[in-house]
Amino acid sequence: MRFVDEYRDAEKAQALATQIAALCEPGRQYKFMEVCGGHTHTIYKHGLEDYLPESVQLVHGPGCPVCVIPMGRVDDAIAIAQRPDVIMTTFGDMMRVPGGNGSFFDAKAAGADIRMVYSPLDALKIARQNPDRRVVFMGIGFETTAPSTAMTVLRAAAEGLGNFSVFCNHVTIIPAIKAILDSPDLRLDGFLGPGHVSTVIGCRPYEFIARDYGKPLVCAGFEPLDILQSVYLLLKQLADGRCEVENQYTRVVPWDGNLRALDAIGRVMRLRPYFEWRGLGFINDSALQMRDEYATFDAERIFAIPGVRVADPKSCQCGEVLKGVLKPWECKVFGTACTPETPIGTCMVSSEGACAAYYNFGRFSRSRVKEATRV
Amino acid sequence: MTAERIAAPAPTREQQVLDRIERARRRKAVVREERITLAHGAGGKATQTLVEGLFVEAFRNPRLAPLDDGAILPATGDRLVLTTDSYVVSPLFFPGGDIGDLAVNGTVNDLAVSGARPRYLSAGFILEEGFPVPDLARIVASMAAAARRAGVEVVTGDTKVVQRGKADGCYINTAGVGLLDRPHTYTATAVRPGDAVLVSGPIGEHGVTIMLARGELDIEADVASDTAPLHELVATLLDTAPGVRLMRDATRGGVATILNEVARAAGVAVVVDDAAVPVRPAVNGACEMLGIDPLYVACEGRFVAVVDGDEAEAALAALRGHPLGEGAALIGRIGADPPGLVLLKTAFGGTRIVDTLVGDPLPRIC
Incomplete structure (x- = not known):
C-alpha cells in the first residue's frame, strides 16, 4: 500500500534499533509514555517492542478515548438511548465499554435503538431520514474527533435540523498529561506526543512540559517507523542534555495546529469546569461541553439525564499504573475484582490497555515469545 | 345423474368447465403472488404452491420428488458426516453471491473440510411476511446452481413464514450429509x-x-x-x-x-x-x-x-x-x-x- 508500506520497512527499523541501542546509557532504565491509544495499537500490532532494548520501556498512557469515559457517563448515555423516541449513534469501539450497569451492546440487546456510525455526519443522515425520532450522537474523543462533532453541529444548525443532538463527552489532552506530570511519584523520562490530536492543536501547547516539568516530548506519527524514530529522538535529547518539544510527524502536524478546526470547536463548545476520567478521577478544565448558543443541540439539556456517578472503586490503581509507578499485577484489584470481562479501570477496558494485555499475556515473557517465533 | 353425465358422449357446458378446472389443477404450480404472506407458511394451498412451484422446481431430484416427511437415502458402508448451519446474512444479495449460494457452499464446505464427499442437503426457510417472491426465486435459483456445482442434492426442506418485523427477510438453514470414505479423521x-x-x-x-x-x-x-x-x-x-x-x-x-x-x-x-x-x-x-x-x-x-x-x-x-x-x-x-x-x-x-x-x-x- 503506498504511503503506508514506506513506514513499515523492516530494514530501516533494524538500522534505527541499532542507533537506539547505541544511545542507551548502560545500566540506565528509560520509561517513555505514549500518550495516545493509537500509538499503543501500532506498538502492539507490529510487535515494535522487539526492536527496543530491555532498558527502554513504553508506558501506555491515558489517550484511549473510549477507555477514559467514566462509568456514570456510559449509564447516562444508556438512559438517553432507552427512550423510545431516541436513536443513539456512536463509534464502534464505544459499544463494548462497560458502564455501571452494562454496555451499549447490552442496552441494544435489551431493546434500545443504538447504531454504529463511522462519522458524526452519518448520524446527521440518520436524523434526516427519521424526522419523527430524536437522533443523539455520542461525542467522544480528544481534539482529534471534537472538530468533526463541532462541524456536524454547525451543519445541523445551518439546516435547521431540530431532531439532532450531541451527548458531548469530548475531552482535552493537555489537562490529562498535566495530571500525570503533577503526580509526586512520576517515573517517566519523556513522552511520545499524540500525533492525531496534534494535527488539531499543534505542538505549542506541549511546550510547558519541557519548560516547566523538564520532560522531553516528541510528537509522533502512527506508523511503526514513526514511533521508533520518535523513541530515537527522545533518547537523543536525553543524551545531548536537551529537553524540548520536537515534531517527528511533520508530514501531518503543523506547529500551530489546524486553526479552522480549533475555530469550529471554539464556536460550538467550551471547557467544562471539571470532568471525571476513568482511573484518573476528576480533572479541572479537562473536557468540552456545548455552548449556550447551541443548547438546542445539547443532549444534556434536552433530556433529563440521571447524572449517574459511579465512583471507581477506591482500590483501583489505574492512576499509578498509568504513571508507571505500579506494574499491573501490583494493583490491589488486578485479576480479582478487575478482569477483562469485568473491567474497573481504564487500563483493563481496552484489550490494548496495560492491564488487559498483562492479564492475557503476562505469563508469557517477551523472550519466550521471541524464542518461539524462531521455529 | 352422475353416471348419466359420464356416459354422455358429448360434453355439456358444465363438463367443459369441470375439465378446464381439472386441467388447471394438473398444470404446474406457479407462485403468482408478489410477496410472501403468512398463508405461504400455513401449510395449505399457498404453501403447496410455493413448495411445488418454486422449491421442487429448482431442486428437482428423485429423493425430493415424493415430498414425504423424510427423504430416504441409500446407505453405504462408509462413515457419514452430518453438519448444519444457519444463514442470516445481511444484505441478502452482495457482490459475488447471495444468501442462497452461501447456504449451499457453507454447508458443503463444512462437510468437505471434515474429509467427506458432500451428498445431500436439507433446506429450511424462515421467511418474513411481505418478502418479495422474485427475491426468493432468485435465492432459490442460486441455491440450485450452487448445489449442481457442488454435486449435492437438496432432498428435503421446510418453510415457515413469520410476521412482518419478526425476521430480516429470509433466513436459511441447511443441514448436510457427506460420505467419509477415507480412513482418517481430521481433528x-x-x-x-x-x-x-x-x-x-x-x-x-x-x-x-x-x-x-x-x-x-x-x-x-x-x-x-x-x-x-x-x-x-x-x-x-x-x-x-x-x-x-x-x-x-x-x-x-x-x-x-x-x-x-x-x-x-x-x-x-x-x-x-x-x-x-x-x-x-x-x-x-x-x-x-x-x-x-x-x-x-x-x-x-x-x-x-x-x-x-x-x-x-x-x-x-x-x-x-x-x-x-x-x-x-x-x-x-x-x-x-x-x-x-x-x-x-x-x-x-x-x-x-x-x-x-x-x-x-x-x-x-x-
Whole structure:
C-alpha cells in the first residue's frame, strides 16, 4: 500500500534499533509514555517492542478515548438511548465499554435503538431520514474527533435540523498529561506526543512540559517507523542534555495546529469546569461541553439525564499504573475484582490497555515469545 | 345423474368447465403472488404452491420428488458426516453471491473440510411476511446452481413464514450429509510441532464485501465474496498429502480464530508469518481504513489446512494447481512452546500474540 508500506520497512527499523541501542546509557532504565491509544495499537500490532532494548520501556498512557469515559457517563448515555423516541449513534469501539450497569451492546440487546456510525455526519443522515425520532450522537474523543462533532453541529444548525443532538463527552489532552506530570511519584523520562490530536492543536501547547516539568516530548506519527524514530529522538535529547518539544510527524502536524478546526470547536463548545476520567478521577478544565448558543443541540439539556456517578472503586490503581509507578499485577484489584470481562479501570477496558494485555499475556515473557517465533 | 353425465358422449357446458378446472389443477404450480404472506407458511394451498412451484422446481431430484416427511437415502458402508448451519446474512444479495449460494457452499464446505464427499442437503426457510417472491426465486435459483456445482442434492426442506418485523427477510438453514470414505479423521488433536499451516487463498474477501455492501461506510472497493464449494480442492489436497492433520473453513472469526482453536485443542504454538498471509490490496486497504485486522475477517471459500511439515511443499503445489487454490500460501508452522498461543511474526520484524476476539471486530475511532 503506498504511503503506508514506506513506514513499515523492516530494514530501516533494524538500522534505527541499532542507533537506539547505541544511545542507551548502560545500566540506565528509560520509561517513555505514549500518550495516545493509537500509538499503543501500532506498538502492539507490529510487535515494535522487539526492536527496543530491555532498558527502554513504553508506558501506555491515558489517550484511549473510549477507555477514559467514566462509568456514570456510559449509564447516562444508556438512559438517553432507552427512550423510545431516541436513536443513539456512536463509534464502534464505544459499544463494548462497560458502564455501571452494562454496555451499549447490552442496552441494544435489551431493546434500545443504538447504531454504529463511522462519522458524526452519518448520524446527521440518520436524523434526516427519521424526522419523527430524536437522533443523539455520542461525542467522544480528544481534539482529534471534537472538530468533526463541532462541524456536524454547525451543519445541523445551518439546516435547521431540530431532531439532532450531541451527548458531548469530548475531552482535552493537555489537562490529562498535566495530571500525570503533577503526580509526586512520576517515573517517566519523556513522552511520545499524540500525533492525531496534534494535527488539531499543534505542538505549542506541549511546550510547558519541557519548560516547566523538564520532560522531553516528541510528537509522533502512527506508523511503526514513526514511533521508533520518535523513541530515537527522545533518547537523543536525553543524551545531548536537551529537553524540548520536537515534531517527528511533520508530514501531518503543523506547529500551530489546524486553526479552522480549533475555530469550529471554539464556536460550538467550551471547557467544562471539571470532568471525571476513568482511573484518573476528576480533572479541572479537562473536557468540552456545548455552548449556550447551541443548547438546542445539547443532549444534556434536552433530556433529563440521571447524572449517574459511579465512583471507581477506591482500590483501583489505574492512576499509578498509568504513571508507571505500579506494574499491573501490583494493583490491589488486578485479576480479582478487575478482569477483562469485568473491567474497573481504564487500563483493563481496552484489550490494548496495560492491564488487559498483562492479564492475557503476562505469563508469557517477551523472550519466550521471541524464542518461539524462531521455529 | 352422475353416471348419466359420464356416459354422455358429448360434453355439456358444465363438463367443459369441470375439465378446464381439472386441467388447471394438473398444470404446474406457479407462485403468482408478489410477496410472501403468512398463508405461504400455513401449510395449505399457498404453501403447496410455493413448495411445488418454486422449491421442487429448482431442486428437482428423485429423493425430493415424493415430498414425504423424510427423504430416504441409500446407505453405504462408509462413515457419514452430518453438519448444519444457519444463514442470516445481511444484505441478502452482495457482490459475488447471495444468501442462497452461501447456504449451499457453507454447508458443503463444512462437510468437505471434515474429509467427506458432500451428498445431500436439507433446506429450511424462515421467511418474513411481505418478502418479495422474485427475491426468493432468485435465492432459490442460486441455491440450485450452487448445489449442481457442488454435486449435492437438496432432498428435503421446510418453510415457515413469520410476521412482518419478526425476521430480516429470509433466513436459511441447511443441514448436510457427506460420505467419509477415507480412513482418517481430521481433528485438531492430530496437530503436532513441525507441521505446516496452509491457507487455500487470499483471506477476508467475504467479510469485507459484506461490510461494504451494508452501505454504512462511504468506502468503495473492488471486492467480491469468495463464496465457493471447496470439496474438489480438499479432495485434491487429500489425494496429494496423506499427512493432512486438520482442515477448517475460515468463516466467522477468520483465520485467527481457527488458529487459536487449533493451538488450544492441540496444546501447541502456532507461529504465523504475517508477510506470507495472502490478502488482496483492496481488502487490505479497506481493513486498514476501518482499523480491522484481516486475520479476523470471515471467508466463505477458503480453508486452513495443517499438514505434515514434510508434505508442505507438495500440498501447496496441489492447492495451487486447482483454480480455487491459485492463491494458496504456506503461512506458518506449528511449534511446541508456548502451548495454546498463536504468535505472529509481523512484516515489520516484530512479534505479537494473536488473541481470540471478545466479540465482533469493531472499527476503532483512532
